[in-house]
Amino acid sequence: MSFRGLGLGLGLGRPNATCGMCAADHAKDTFMELKRKKIYRYLVFRIDEKEREVVVEKTGNPVETYDDFTASLPENDCRYAVYDFDFVTSDNCQKSKIFFIAWSPSSSRIRAKMLYATSKHWLRRELDGIHYEIQATDPTEMDLEVLKEHAH
DSSP, X not given: OEEEOOSSSOOOSSOOTTTOOOOOSHHHHHHHIIIIXXXXXXXXXXXXXXXXXXXXXXXXXXXXXXHHHHHTSXXXXXXXXXXXXXXXXXXXXXXXXXXXXXEOOTTSOHHHHHHHHHHHHHHHHHSTTOOEEEEESSGGGGOHHHHHHHHO
């Protein structure tokens, strides 16, 4: 499952003058399954530098918790992630918001931080239906309380 075309840009799904490559649709399709079919709670993406593509590294099934999700992120390396956050409003309505999380821990390599920072826009643009974006350099910046604040 991948988005091909990392480099100056991420040509996801169609030719792109910036990178000149097309994307495989698997990672985008996996995101759409999370969004529409609710068969995943979360997705974790990583950049495969050798193949120059963004790949789905892990999917979380719907019963997994936010703690399961945060445990799936590496301590010392960058990742992109999408989390489908379910909550109940003050009016007792069941709601769901999709968060895009750019995980870039302080301890990760500078090259990785730069690569993920420069590629984020292209990936983010292709994931239609994201409600909120969080940039996190340590776990406190993406704590469950942060998601709750954004969602309500």
